[in-house]
Every structure is written in structure tokens, then in C-alpha cells.
Amino acid sequence: MFLPAQAPLELLQLDWLTAANVEVAILRLDQIDPLISGNKWFKLVEHLKAADRTGAEGIISLGGAHSNHLHALAAAGKRLGFKTAGLLRGHPQQTPTVADLQAYGMHLHWLGYGGYRARHDPGFWEPWQARYPTLHAVPEGGGGLAGALGCAAIKAQADAQLSHLGWNDYHGWWLACGTGTTLAGLALAEAGAHPVYGALAVPEDHGVAAQVESILQESGRRRADYELIDASRGGFAKVDSALLAFIAQTELDSGVPLEPLYTGKALLALKQQVEAGKFASGTRLVFVHTGGLQGRRGFPHNLPLS
Ligand SMILES: Cc1ncc(COP(=O)(O)O)c(C=O)c1O
Structure with missing residues (x-):
């Protein structure tokens, strides 16, 4: 069976994080394999x-x-x-x-x-x-539940590297949601120990909340701490110039490539929440880079691939 490489966990250096004294480590699942990457x-x-x-x-x-x-x-x-x-x-x-x-x-x-x-x-x-x-x-x-159960290993990948950052713990996860499967898997792995924040890449009527609940129920787990936040910017795959500018600036500042459908929208939604004061000074979050960079090639706005 194919075993993915360990994804690097890196501190994101971005001025809006520094300004709020919020630390975000990005788990680079985009780097585990050239083709079978991300979540x-x-x-x-x-x-x-x-x-x-x-x-x-x-x-x-x-x-x-x-x-x-x-x-x-x-x-x-x-x-x-x-x-x-x-x-x-x-x-x-x-x-x-x-x-x-x-x-x-x-x-x-x-x-x-x-x-x-x-x-x-x-x-x-x-x-x-x-x-x-x-x-x-x-x-x-x-x-489905099978998809979510495989995602528990994402937590293990981050846990194994916290000490490299000088962290002994973190306050929560932040990631893009399409079906909610990855979020459900992390919520199961956490069993309520840390909240999992899901930035919705799809509008609320896509039923992500119901899908997450059905996975959690099917698993038989009672404790799960998660929150869904609208990050879709008007619809799945809808892209605007503010989003594209944010992705380009983030890539310049941090060297991390993002795509506009999932990871770009998720990080922009995090910026908005950080700036709105959702997270107290000193908060430490793990942001999951869920990959998807192959999709940039076919995108009409054609972001350059680094
Ligand atoms: C790059 C990327 N990030 C996030 C997601 C969302 O994952 P999930 O469907 O598990 O919510 C997907 C796919 O749906 C994706 O392709």
C-alpha cells in the first residue's frame, strides 16, 4: 500500500497574524506526493x-x-x-x-x-x-464514514511535529470544507479535545452540516467540537479579484501556493475572522493545506503554478 510522506508543518509568517498575535502552523498536505496529494x-x-x-x-x-x-x-x-x-x-x-x-x-x-x-x-x-x-x-x-476515518491520520501528522515549532499544544484546526468529510475525520480524531473550524467552500444549502452530522452519528462518537463558517464568497468556484489578490500576496509573503476554490478561500476566511477578533491573542491554530493545486491549471483566471 502507498504510504504518503510526512507533510511539513510550518509556521505561517503573515502580517495580519503577527498584528493579532495569532500563530498559525500550516500542515502542507500538498507536499506529501506529486500526484496523490492533499487530503x-x-x-x-x-x-x-x-x-x-x-x-x-x-x-x-x-x-x-x-x-x-x-x-x-x-x-x-x-x-x-x-x-x-x-x-x-x-x-x-x-x-x-x-x-x-x-x-x-x-x-x-x-x-x-x-x-x-x-x-x-x-x-x-x-x-x-x-x-x-x-x-x-x-x-x-x-x-462517508470510511473517508473520514482515514483522515484521523492527519492529526497524527501534525502532532508528531508540534515540538519542532516549540508548541506543546494548539487551540484548534482550520481547514476548507467541500463535503465536510475531512473535518468530520479530524473532529472524530479530536473527540472534543480541540475545535475544528471548517471554512465552507460551498454554499450552506449544499448540506455539509447534515453530512458531517451523519458521519459523526454513524461513527457512534458522542463528543465532537466543530464549527462551520461560510467562506464560499457567493458560490462554489466563484472567484473575485479580492480573493485572487489575496492568494497572490500570500504566496509572495509566505511562499505557500494556494488555489482559489478551497485553500485560498479558507485562508481568506481565517484572515477575516482573525481581524474580527474571533481568536484571542496567543491563539495557536493548525491550518490544513488540503492540496488541490492541480486544479489551478484549468482555472479560467489561470493563476500561475509555482
Ligand atoms: C483542495 C481541497 N480542499 C478541501 C476539500 C474539501 O474536503 P472535504 O470534501 O473532505 O470537505 C477538497 C475536496 O472536496 C479539495 O479538493
């Missing part, structure tokens, strides 16, 4: 074990034409030698992500928009399971 491997690992247990030959899953999840899944399939199939939102289009999925040997099917919206309907998977009887189905974004 993706953690969300996939328990699904892969489940596929193995049932004797499946591979994985079928869903996503959009820029999906970081499908990209990591296809790369893992090629590297580890298992079959992959991807069900895509919308109509056929060529993006750098789609070109990679094809190059990694993923079988692609475009569902249109209505077809993709039906993904939570009972019976959605039946025709696909008939077509790919040897593939194990994984929900959108590698979600």
Missing part, C-alpha cells in the same frame, strides 16, 4: 481497504471536470495497479484534469447535469454496478 489520500485509504476486503478490482467514483478527488483516485489507480472509473458532472469537455484522468487510464462517463444531480437517489448506483461489477463504489469526494 485525498487520507479520504481514499479506508475505501481502498474496503475494496480490497470485498475482492474488488478497483474503484468507481464521481466528480466534476476539475475534480481533485478523481485526479488523485486515477493517479492512485495507475500507480498501485487498480482499475478506476469516473462518473463526471456535465457534458464532455477537455480540461487539464480530464486529460490526466484519461492518461491515467480511468474509464470516463459524462452524466450531464440532471444525471449527476441524481447521485444521491436510491438506485443510482445499480446500472453502474451492473456495468462494472468488479469495482467498489466510492461516494463523491471520497466521503
Whole structure:
């Protein structure tokens, strides 16, 4: 089984943090692997074990034409030698992500928009399971309890390095949320010891709160301390010039590359909350860099890749 490298944990040097005397260490999951990076491997690992247990030959899953999840899944399939199939939102289009999925040997099917919206309907998977009887189905974004359980290892990655920063503890986590799976995994791993703040990359009506609650309930854990904060800036994948300027400035000041859909919005939302006084002087937070940098290539605003 592929084992991701240890993600560096680095102190972020940014003037708005210094001004508020808030320390933020960034866990660079974007650096664990050139292709299977960010939170993706953690969300996939328990699904892969489940596929193995049932004797499946591979994985079928869903996503959009820029999906970081499908990209990591296809790369893992090629590297580890298992079959992959991807069900895509919308109509056929060529993006750098789609070109990679094809190059990694993923079988692609475009569902249109209505077809993709039906993904939570009972019976959605039946025709696909008939077509790919040897593939194990994984929900959108590698979600569900299995996805969350794999994310517990993210906490271990940070814990192992706190002493390098001279920290003996921290006050909470801050990360981008798409489905809420990674946040749920960290909340489970923390069992209430530290709060997990989720910066929502999607609008509130996407049901993240309900998905997080359902994972926590299914796990049987009672104690979990988390909070969801709107960071979507008007919609998923909606980008504005203030966001792009913030990403460019942050990269100049800290050397950390961000992308506009998840990590850029999450850090900008943190800045706003820090400036609004949400965190007392002396607070220490771990910000998770959830990766996704491959998605920058296909982005219309085309941020340069460093
Ligand atoms: C780069 C990036 N960050 C964060 C997320 C959100 O993770 P989750 O779906 O576990 O909330 C995703 C995917 O959904 C992502 O691609």
C-alpha cells in the first residue's frame, strides 16, 4: 500500500497574524506526493481497504471536470495497479484534469447535469454496478464514514511535529470544507479535545452540516467540537479579484501556493475572522493545506503554478 510522506508543518509568517498575535502552523498536505496529494489520500485509504476486503478490482467514483478527488483516485489507480472509473458532472469537455484522468487510464462517463444531480437517489448506483461489477463504489469526494476515518491520520501528522515549532499544544484546526468529510475525520480524531473550524467552500444549502452530522452519528462518537463558517464568497468556484489578490500576496509573503476554490478561500476566511477578533491573542491554530493545486491549471483566471 502507498504510504504518503510526512507533510511539513510550518509556521505561517503573515502580517495580519503577527498584528493579532495569532500563530498559525500550516500542515502542507500538498507536499506529501506529486500526484496523490492533499487530503485525498487520507479520504481514499479506508475505501481502498474496503475494496480490497470485498475482492474488488478497483474503484468507481464521481466528480466534476476539475475534480481533485478523481485526479488523485486515477493517479492512485495507475500507480498501485487498480482499475478506476469516473462518473463526471456535465457534458464532455477537455480540461487539464480530464486529460490526466484519461492518461491515467480511468474509464470516463459524462452524466450531464440532471444525471449527476441524481447521485444521491436510491438506485443510482445499480446500472453502474451492473456495468462494472468488479469495482467498489466510492461516494463523491471520497466521503462517508470510511473517508473520514482515514483522515484521523492527519492529526497524527501534525502532532508528531508540534515540538519542532516549540508548541506543546494548539487551540484548534482550520481547514476548507467541500463535503465536510475531512473535518468530520479530524473532529472524530479530536473527540472534543480541540475545535475544528471548517471554512465552507460551498454554499450552506449544499448540506455539509447534515453530512458531517451523519458521519459523526454513524461513527457512534458522542463528543465532537466543530464549527462551520461560510467562506464560499457567493458560490462554489466563484472567484473575485479580492480573493485572487489575496492568494497572490500570500504566496509572495509566505511562499505557500494556494488555489482559489478551497485553500485560498479558507485562508481568506481565517484572515477575516482573525481581524474580527474571533481568536484571542496567543491563539495557536493548525491550518490544513488540503492540496488541490492541480486544479489551478484549468482555472479560467489561470493563476500561475509555482
Ligand atoms: C483542495 C481541497 N480542499 C478541501 C476539500 C474539501 O474536503 P472535504 O470534501 O473532505 O470537505 C477538497 C475536496 O472536496 C479539495 O479538493
